[in-house]
Amino acid sequence: MGEGTGTPAVELRGVSRQFRRRRTSLLTPAPVVDAVRDVSVTVARGERFGIVGESGSGKSTLLRLVSGLDQPTAGEILVEGRPVHDQPARRLGWLRETLQLVFQDPMSSLDPRMRVRDIVAEPLVAQGRHDNRERVHELLEAVGMSAEAADRYPHQFSGGQRQRISVARALAPGPDILVADEPVSALDVSVRAQVLNLIDEVVDGFDLTLIFVSHDLSVVRHVCDRVAVMRRGEFVEVAPTEQLWNDPQHPYTQQLLAAVPDLHGALAGRTARDLAADVARRGQDGAGTG
Amino acid sequence: MSEVGRAWGRRLNPSLVVGGVLVTAIVVLALVSYVWTPWPPMRVLPVEAYQTPNAEHWLGTDRFRRDVFTQILVGARTTLYVGLVAVGVAAVVGVPLGILAAMSPGWLGQVVMRTNDVLLAFPALLLAIMFAALYGGSTRVAMIAIGIATIPAFARITRSGALGVMKSEYVVAARAAGRSPLAIAWRHVLPNVAGLVIVQASVSFAIAILAEAALAYLGLGTPTGQASWGRMLYEAQTTLRSAPHLALVPGAAIALSVLGFNLFGDGLRDWLDPRLERR
Amino acid sequence: MPDRTVLRVDGLDVHAGSTPLLQDVSFAIDRGERVGLIGESGSGKSLTALSVMGLLPEGLGATGDVRLAARTPAEHNLLALGERALARMRGDGMSMVFQEPMTALNPTMRVGAQVAEVMLLHRTRSRRAARERAVELLEQVGLPDPAHVARAYPHELSGGQRQRVVLAIALANDPALLICDEPTTALDVTVQATVLDLVVRGVEARQAALLFITHDLGVVATVCERVLVMYGGRIVEAGPVQDVFGDPRHRYTQGLVAASDLSGADGRRERARLPTIPGSVPPAGRFPAGCVFRTRCAHATDVCATPPPWTPRGEHPAGATAYGYACFHPAGGEEDG
Numbered sequence: 001m002g003e004g005t006g007t008p009a010v011e012l013r014g015v016s017r018q019f020r021r022r023r024t025s026l027l028t029p030a031p032v033v034d035a036v037r038d039v040s041v042t043v044a045r046g047e048r049f050g051i052v053g054e055s056g057s058g059k060s061t062l063l064r065l066v067s068g069l070d071q072p073t074a075g076e077i078l079v080e081g082r083p084v085h086d087q088p089a090r091r092l093g094w095l096r097e098t099l100q101l102v103f104q105d106p107m108s109s110l111d112p113r114m115r116v117r118d119i120v121a122e123p124l125v126a127q128g129r130h131d132n133r134e135r136v137h138e139l140l141e142a143v144g145m146s147a148e149a150a151d152r153y154p155h156q157f158s159g160g161q162r163q164r165i166s167v168a169r170a171l172a173p174g175p176d177i178l179v180a181d182e183p184v185s186a187l188d189v190s191v192r193a194q195v196l197n198l199i200d201e202v203v204d205g206f207d208l209t210l211i212f213v214s215h216d217l218s219v220v221r222h223v224c225d226r227v228a229v230m231r232r233g234e235f236v237e238v239a240p241t242e243q244l245w246n247d248p249q250h251p252y253t254q255q256l257l258a259a260v261p262d263l264h265g266a267l268a269g270r271t272a273r274d275l276a277a278d279v280a281r282r283g284q285d286g287a288g289t290g
Numbered sequence: 291m292s293e294v295g296r297a298w299g300r301r302l303n304p305s306l307v308v309g310g311v312l313v314t315a316i317v318v319l320a321l322v323s324y325v326w327t328p329w330p331p332m333r334v335l336p337v338e339a340y341q342t343p344n345a346e347h348w349l350g351t352d353r354f355r356r357d358v359f360t361q362i363l364v365g366a367r368t369t370l371y372v373g374l375v376a377v378g379v380a381a382v383v384g385v386p387l388g389i390l391a392a393m394s395p396g397w398l399g400q401v402v403m404r405t406n407d408v409l410l411a412f413p414a415l416l417l418a419i420m421f422a423a424l425y426g427g428s429t430r431v432a433m434i435a436i437g438i439a440t441i442p443a444f445a446r447i448t449r450s451g452a453l454g455v456m457k458s459e460y461v462v463a464a465r466a467a468g469r470s471p472l473a474i475a476w477r478h479v480l481p482n483v484a485g486l487v488i489v490q491a492s493v494s495f496a497i498a499i500l501a502e503a504a505l506a507y508l509g510l511g512t513p514t515g516q517a518s519w520g521r522m523l524y525e526a527q528t529t530l531r532s533a534p535h536l537a538l539v540p541g542a543a544i545a546l547s548v549l550g551f552n553l554f555g556d557g558l559r560d561w562l563d564p565r566l567e568r569r
Numbered sequence: 570m571p572d573r574t575v576l577r578v579d580g581l582d583v584h585a586g587s588t589p590l591l592q593d594v595s596f597a598i599d600r601g602e603r604v605g606l607i608g609e610s611g612s613g614k615s616l617t618a619l620s621v622m623g624l625l626p627e628g629l630g631a632t633g634d635v636r637l638a639a640r641t642p643a644e645h646n647l648l649a650l651g652e653r654a655l656a657r658m659r660g661d662g663m664s665m666v667f668q669e670p671m672t673a674l675n676p677t678m679r680v681g682a683q684v685a686e687v688m689l690l691h692r693t694r695s696r697r698a699a700r701e702r703a704v705e706l707l708e709q710v711g712l713p714d715p716a717h718v719a720r721a722y723p724h725e726l727s728g729g730q731r732q733r734v735v736l737a738i739a740l741a742n743d744p745a746l747l748i749c750d751e752p753t754t755a756l757d758v759t760v761q762a763t764v765l766d767l768v769v770r771g772v773e774a775r776q777a778a779l780l781f782i783t784h785d786l787g788v789v790a791t792v793c794e795r796v797l798v799m800y801g802g803r804i805v806e807a808g809p810v811q812d813v814f815g816d817p818r819h820r821y822t823q824g825l826v827a828a829s830d831l832s833g834a835d836g837r838r839e840r841a842r843l844p845t846i847p848g849s850v851p852p853a854g855r856f857p858a859g860c861v862f863r864t865r866c867a868h869a870t871d872v873c874a875t876p877p878p879w880t881p882r883g884e885h886p887a888g889a890t891a892y893g894y895a896c897f898h899p900a901g902g903e904e905d906g
Contacts, residue, residue, distance in 0.1 A: 055728075159849070188609035189785075190845070190850065191609075193843035193845040196843055259761065260758055260787065261762070261765065261787040261788045262787050263814060263826075265787075266787060270791065272768070272792050275765065280763070
């Protein structure tokens with residue numbers, strides 16, 4: 001926080017990540033997959049940055065790179081001006097206090113054999129802080145849960161409540177950056193709005209920078225100021241949210257926007273046939289340029 | 291609070307109760323044998339051989355004029371000892387190896403598992419017979435051999451469970467929280483593979499009991515003059531027709547203890563799982 | 570049962586032991602009609618489909634009346650039929666597309682053989698004709714080079730392609746009723762658009778009745794003409810998509826529509842707090858007596874402790890259960906005081 005506001009929260013310079021697939025033959029070398037290809041972007045402090053992409057677009061890999069859970073094969077990643085890309089995990093202690101994650105599946109991201117108290121306190125214990133009773137209660141309260149929740153197990157809560165616990169854990173070390181990987185994709189519609197409101201609240205209340213990944217354009221639109229559209233490991237378009245929606249430049253972005261079966265559109269008479277035809281048309285356009 | 295401590299308050303399942311009763315019975319038999327036996331153990335008595343069960347000798351006497359019930363009591367010690375040594379050796383070495391293999395993506399994990407595969411291909415009894423030939427036949431040598439031969443089973447099952455746990459998001463979350471690999475292994479991986487390990491332990495315990503019986507039956511393992519259910523079975527084979535109770539009694543004891551440990555393991559796994567807690 | 574009715578479900582109850590999972594589910598679907606069944610997890614929408622198909626998991630019991638007019642008229646209550654009789658109907662008179670296209674296909678069988686199998690099974694075609702028809706069906710679901718795809722194994726296809734194969738299998742015997750259970754939830758949005766289109770085309774071409782299950786309001790509104798809203802194992806509201814989503818009566822429907830609307834009716838984006846439904850969906854069997862929604866409803870009063878009666882909202886060819894709601898304090902209209 002002491003640094004000038006000029007330092008961006010997150011900066012990526014030509015980041016690539018290749019994976020070697022399992023060999024399929026003893027004679028040919030293992031095939032190489034480009035999960036992330038030459039991605040450069042700057043996320044300012046306090047910004048809400050969204051990444052949209054379909055499965056296999058590389059958005060989750062990119063998140064892991066930014067979070068220091070994986071290392072790029074090329075390029076640089078700076079978080080608050082400090083390098084993350086070439087550091088081994090044991091030298092990223094500072095990053096764990098700066099940047100925290102919320103995951104997609106609130107069941108599998110909470111250890112079923114740990115009590116909520118220990119789950120929320122985990123980032124603190126990792127920093128060597130052990131008497132966390134008060135802090136855990138504070139955090140649970142901040143996400144709208146009672147202190148009694150601390151003594152229970154994850155399976156005793158509904159999906160929405162578990163996602164609240166997940167947010168509480170992320171807030172524990174007092175991070176500046178919150179990274180959310182499809183945080184509402186596994187939730188029921190009636191609960192999704194609650195969790196989106198909660199994320200909105202904590203980002204505002206704790207002055208966080210938000211990086212929000214989703215396959216759902218309408219969710220990203222609601223949450224983010226600026227959006228990157230990702231396909232096959234690349235950012236095909238980056239633009240302020242409203243601009244992207246009203247005037248998408250890249251054919252793939254246009255295709256994605258056209259494909260969403262939106263309630264208002266459907267009530268206005270847009271059928272499945274229209275939807276598919278739109279997607280197909282944009283797809284053909286996209287094949288030419290993309 | 292320990293995992294066991296938390297588990298109180300959960301419903302006891304039938305496997306756990308039946309298995310627990312059988313296992314407790316064996317432990318009680320073994321403990322009682324230290325302070326009291328109806329007749330002096332392993333002693334040739336001035337009584338008639340081949341007695342069928344009667345008031346003096348509850349389960350009869352064998353051809354060496356020894357009291358069968360006394361031998362069953364003392365033999366329970368051997369059974370427990372055998373299981374504990376074999377499972378202890380296998381679990382203490384196998385579980386950490388399995389976790390190590392799962393948590394090291396590179397060559398180290400590969401080396402551990404390939405070595406494991408080689409060991410797995412080696413029959414446990416053969417190893418025990420080799421050890422008996424090298425170091426002389428004793429219960430301990432036989433059981434260490436059985437234990438070593440069971441290491442791969444533990445390593446394998448631990449690794450497969452641990453691989454699943456390592457893929458889970460809560461481990462990624464722990465890494466993102468800054469937890470060290472050792473802390474992750476201890477706090478996340480081990481508790482979540484404990485169920486698998488417990489089941490494997492109970493199966494191995496039963497296998498070890500059977501292996502001891504088999505080795506004793508072959509005349510390897512537990513030497514003459516020491517009480518063992520397997521040894522009793524071995525000695526009863528020549529009189530199977532004339533005095534079937536001499537084989538039936540230790541046979542039933544072995545069968546019940548094997549059943550007991552298997553049920554107990556299954557029951558314990560479910561009982562320790564917080565997800566199965568009554569809400 | 571009128572001639573045009575394909576499926577009629579009357580007073581369907583499903584329970585696990587003493588825990589009720591579905592209560593008094595009643596609806597009908599006409600020939601060529603596309604009906605959506607919408608609900609959140611635990612609402613009982615998948616159980617409804619499984620009851621109709623006779624595929625309820627072990628330990629669940631169903632009572633009520635389910636009738637299907639397919640090749641034979643609706644003489645039998647499906648719930649009373651034996652497994653053999655049901656098996657003859659599945660894949661023939663009625664068929665189903667599941668959410669996960671990978672597990673719905675046999676990984677060790679070529680795709681074409683799996684499509685042909687369902688025709689051979691019901692003896693609707695000879696071996697040779699079935700094989701030819703399989704390639705035709707694969708072409709109908711928009712798979713490029715269908716002859717080549719027919720020889721592929723499921724793992725060689727993408728998720729979207731697999732779901733098309735599953736759809737081809739479901740349509741192979743020209744069923745009178747097609748049930749789709751979240752068929753596009755596991756797919757990417759661009760692929761989803763195509764699959765939805767194929768589902769609609771497939772049932773239109775056959776004048777089949779469609780029961781389309783999903784949690785996504787936009788998908789239902791795109792695919793279906795009529796929708797059933799389910800919550801807590803009951804149908805709480807039903808009617809034409811326009812009316813149910815555009816002007817909902819039941820308070821749950823109202824909350825659901827509001828909570829799922831992230832963009833606003835005019836497409837304008839605001840970062841206002843989203844309207845929410847308080848609390849969370851209770852686990853199955855833990856819904857309150859009376860109105861199942863009353864514990865989360867801001868309008869609930871004492872009267873809601875008794876089960877709200879079905880209030881018809883208008884005439885509908887598919888009957889009284891097709892258009893109405895079950896709420897004591899409905900939203901919208903003149904009743905809202």
